[in-house]
Amino acid sequence: MNEMDEGLGVKGAQKEDKKEDIRLIVDGKRLDGRDFEELRPIKIEAGVLKRADGSCYLEMGRNKVVAAVYGPREVHPRHLQEPSKAVIRYRYNMAPFSVEERKRPGPDRRSVEISKVSREAYEPVIMKELFPRSGIDIFVEVLQADAGTRTACLNAATVALVDAGIPMRGLITSVAVAKVDGVLVLDPMKEEDNYGEADVPFAFVIRNGRIESIALVQMDGKMTAEEMKTATEMAKKGAMEIYSLQREAIMKKYGAMEIEEE
Amino acid sequence: MITGSRKLVLPGDLVSTNPRTAGYGTFVENGKVYAKIMGLMDKTENMVRIIPLKGRYIPSPGDLVIGIVREVVSNGWNVDINSPYSAFLPTSEKPESRARKVNDVLDMDDAIVAKVVAIDPKMKVTLTMRDKVCRPIRFGRIVAINPTRVPRVIGKKGSMIKLLKNELGVQIIVGQNGLIWLSGDRKKVDIVEEAIYIIEKEAHTEGLTDRITEFIKKRKEGIKDE
Structure with a gap:
């Protein structure tokens, strides 16, 4: 079992026969001792790569990702250029060693899809119209995967974009909610993702400390409309926590510059 | 001028409620002014702007730039100006280029000091060297x-x-x-x-x-x- 199972089949398909031996909720706690609405520990560091315009290293539980942003820069091949706005390219990639079973290197169906939906989340947020004929490239590499890598990547990419000084209408913060053993849990880890009934990653646009809109929702598995509403509220709460950590990471790097002589 | 601390702001932070004060690095939506880039907020009574800390050079007319000739064409030079947009210096904007072959005046990899004269909506940048400070760089x-x-x-x-x-x-x-x-x-x-x-x-x-x-x-x- 690894992260590759995400999205390959309907959740719970393999669950039926394993219902007896795997219990994901024990005594009202999750397997790793978290409460239902508790995030995994998060570590964010901005500006880790020297040659990138903006970069970020992020750990979300056992997920480890690094994001790099280049641009605005000239677009090659030239025919991809847009005469009135910048093109955004987002590449999500998993390192072969990021999962337990070696992953075949290179883009596959899953990572192409994640790249596409993540890019689409950023399209309305980045002010593309300011840089006609140019391109903004976002690269995220998953070094270690433990469920919810797309959310970790989105969070890292946001910090990297801010670090690169790219004009944006707000910040994107992302977190997933899963349904395991009939209960909704925030920020699922691998076991919950693999044996759970549903996994719903969210991404929000946050402006001035308020959630403005939803930038991405996907769903793998099944959930009732009522559950979906509660899941959204849970995700919003979790996203606000991550948002403050993202801010903190930038403040840590640039906070020293707050005083300027005049 | 106000002296002292300037707050670090991130994209999307509210910086003012008066749209008339919106300056560099801000955008207005629903009558409110937000920061669009990460930077230091410089706020006075009638202006709020964000001093950028990171970002590429975006040319604007009148800027003095140092560039490197990347390509020589019959009517001028394509110049790399360390920006997402490359610039063009036409022979007409380079004095002393009359009656000489273009690459005898400036050749590939020559560094020049030039001025930005015009930028069209497609971000095609035109340079000039008709200025006292403009010169080819041969030493230093x-x-x-x-x-x-x-x-x-x-x-x-x-x-x-x-x-x-x-x-x-x-x-x-x-x-x-x-x-x-x-x-x-x-x-x-x-x-x-x-x-x-x-x-x-x-x-x-x-x-x-x-x-x-x-x-x-x-x-x-x-x-x-x-």
Whole structure:
């Protein structure tokens, strides 16, 4: 079992026969001792790569990702250029060693899809119209995967974009909610993702400390409309926590510059 | 002018509720002013702007830039100006290019000091060399810094650049695109180069001018001792 199972089949398909031996909720706690609405520990560091315009290293539980942003820069091949706005390219990639079973290197169906939906989340947020004929490239590499890598990547990419000084209408913060053993849990880890009934990653646009809109929702598995509403509220709460950590990471790097002589 | 602390803001932070005060690095939505880039907020009664800390050089008309010729064509030169947009210098904008072959005037990899004259909506940048400061660079040294730090290297009304020039007698031309040309005694140019890197690193901190004065004094003594 690894992260590759995400999205390959309907959740719970393999669950039926394993219902007896795997219990994901024990005594009202999750397997790793978290409460239902508790995030995994998060570590964010901005500006880790020297040659990138903006970069970020992020750990979300056992997920480890690094994001790099280049641009605005000239677009090659030239025919991809847009005469009135910048093109955004987002590449999500998993390192072969990021999962337990070696992953075949290179883009596959899953990572192409994640790249596409993540890019689409950023399209309305980045002010593309300011840089006609140019391109903004976002690269995220998953070094270690433990469920919810797309959310970790989105969070890292946001910090990297801010670090690169790219004009944006707000910040994107992302977190997933899963349904395991009939209960909704925030920020699922691998076991919950693999044996759970549903996994719903969210991404929000946050402006001035308020959630403005939803930038991405996907769903793998099944959930009732009522559950979906509660899941959204849970995700919003979790996203606000991550948002403050993202801010903190930038403040840590640039906070020293707050005083300027005049 | 207000002295003291300037708050670091992130994209999407509310910086003002009066849309008429919106300045550089901000955008207006529903009558409210938000920051669109990460930077330091400079807020006065009738203006709020964001001083950028990172970002590429985006050309604007009138900017003095240092560029490198990347391509020679029949009617001019394509010049790399350290920006997402490459610039074009037509032969008509380069004096003394009459009746000579184009690549005899300027050739590939030549560095030049030029001025931005025009930018069309498609961001095609046109340069000119019809200005006293514009020249081909045949000697000296070019130093590259983050373009957002250029105002700090120049200083308030050119104070920092004057300090460097007066103290060390080195010729300096600062391009708005983050490239700086230095020429003069090699040891003194070394000092200026180091000083520029210090300014780049410690831009937007208190007492920078004093620290640079101190640094130059110390290094100048070092030269004499040798």
